[in-house]
Amino acid sequence: MSTLGYALLSLLTRGPATGYELTRRMKRPIGHFWVANHSQIYPELARLTEAGHVEVHEEAGPGPRAKKTYTITGSGRRALAEWLPQPPAFTPRSEVALKAYAVGAADPARMAVLYEEVAADALAKAAVFERELGELEDDPGHPNFGNYAALRLGIESQRGLSAWASWLASRLRKYAGEHDGAD
Amino acid sequence: MSTLGYALLSLLTRGPATGYELTRRMKRPIGHFWVANHSQIYPELARLTEAGHVEVHEEAGPGPRAKKTYTITGSGRRALAEWLPQPPAFTPRSEVALKAYAVGAADPARMAVLYEEVAADALAKAAVFERELGELEDDPGHPNFGNYAALRLGIESQRGLSAWASWLASRLRKYAGEHDGAD
DNA sequence: GCCTCATATGTCAGAACTTACATAGTGGGC
DNA sequence: GCCCACTATGTAAGTTCTGACATATGAGGC
Structure with missing residues (x-):
């Protein structure tokens, strides 16, 4: 299956x-x-x-x-x-990471904008998830505990992504400022 | 393309x-x-x-x-x-999260083992990435900066996953202990 | 009366991806 | 001398996924 x-x-x-x-x-x-x-x-x-x-x-x-x-x-x-108890399959396919890998092939100022947007979107998502989390119980006996657990991973992931994207955006911003105009 | x-x-x-x-x-x-x-x-x-x-x-x-x-x-x-500067497409497909969502349908003790393994594997991956990161420069002007940036996301993600999986494993362990044997 | 939205179930073509099959030289271990 | 791993490029069959097409009713707004 x-x-x-x-x-x-x-x-x-x-x-x-x-x-x-x-x-x-x-x-x-x-x-x-x-x-x-x-x-x-x-x-x-x-x-x-x-x-x-x-x-x-x-x-x-x-x-x-x-x-x-x-x-x-x-x-x-x-x-x-x-x-369920079998080791979960994981096929990594992250366009965000791929674009970071190739970041040197594009204009740093434009890439800074991109990662600022990624950071903002991720933070907004985390906030939405947080609100949804408030309506669920942190109790493994509750029938919706699975929703709670999965949501917590979502929040964790989006926060991590946001922090990383902010870091990258600031690096690129600074670099673009130092090397702006004709280069 | x-x-x-x-x-x-x-x-x-x-x-x-x-x-x-x-x-x-x-x-x-x-x-x-x-x-x-x-x-x-x-x-x-x-x-x-x-x-x-x-x-x-x-x-x-x-x-x-x-x-x-x-x-x-x-x-x-x-x-x-x-x-590169176009918003990255993101198709979420995480078996780890899916299994967490359905966690109530399986034996909690076995699921605790699973998430302990997930936590350990993620931490091991983070350590490997960390070692690789040491050989790269945190400098947007360096030709391999993309490797550095992508690797940092990998470390962030694996650490977040590990922390979450540990949390879930401990919740399930405790629950399994309280409700063990015939239930 | 008309339009849009929600309910409800399907098919189809094409793209993307997985797993296995197929071929052949060189170099190293035993 | 034999086996295995590495270099190197492809094909083929099958599965999964995406995006579009297709159909039809009821409810509510205008």
Whole structure:
């Protein structure tokens, strides 16, 4: 099963949902660490159904097709519980870092602006997450503790990113000032 | 052009290289923020050549095919310089965060072990990066400043991840202790 | 009455990425 | 003498992901 499959099972541990609702849950609250469009979600739900990890309940929908509500099954819970303790795969792909690596190939003043924006955006995101965190419990027994834990990583990451981007922007600003105009 | 194309152009700003050498540079030093195998790199180099962003010099190679050394062109440098100041795309996909979100669906003692390992691995990575950082200059005028800047982000990220994973592990440990055995 | 938005589910083409297969010379260890 | 690792370049099959196309109802604003 793909990681998307496990992501959907994870979302379904919070209660049954339609593909449409799962697409929304994918954006919020887990959008800050996982993204997927509905064009990926619908086929994956069909696969999960075939594998017996979810159950479907069909009703008349608003459009030409039936509305399908998915519920996680015992098999789905077992698959999730086995996957979770395994070492997480990590495929690093950070455009922010890549642009930093190549920073010498562009105008330092423009790159300073870029990293000032990155710093501001990251700080704004951290503030939003902080507000969301206030509505959750720091208690592993609470059903939404996972939301709390994931959100804390988001805050940590955005703060770190902001601090780093500020540092880089100031370095570039200073350098651009010393070497401005024709060089 | 894909981000991989820009990544290759970035690597070529450090000097001409073969596809094989670029595959190695992709692993180190930029592997901690961008990954690509040779099976992706070779076709992309062909595309870059066709677009005029790189130039090829052919020699006899060890195998049945010619050894090709690539050099970035003026057009390639211009394309890179235009791409760099644009806001970086960010597609969040973190399995570590996803597993934290679903943490309640697995055994807390096992998940504590997982996050202890994540914390240890992240700290070890940070230490390796720190050693590499010592060989680089904190000077925007230095040709390898990009390596320095990107490495600092890596250290910041790994330290933040380690701190977070330690926090989560201790929460889960305590919870597992309070609710151990049959529950 | 018309327009837009939300609900709801799908397909399709193309891009990007992964894993494995394929070939061949040189140098070093045992 | 044999095996392995390194240099070196490609292809092929399959999976995953992105962005666009396609359809249809109900509710609310104007």
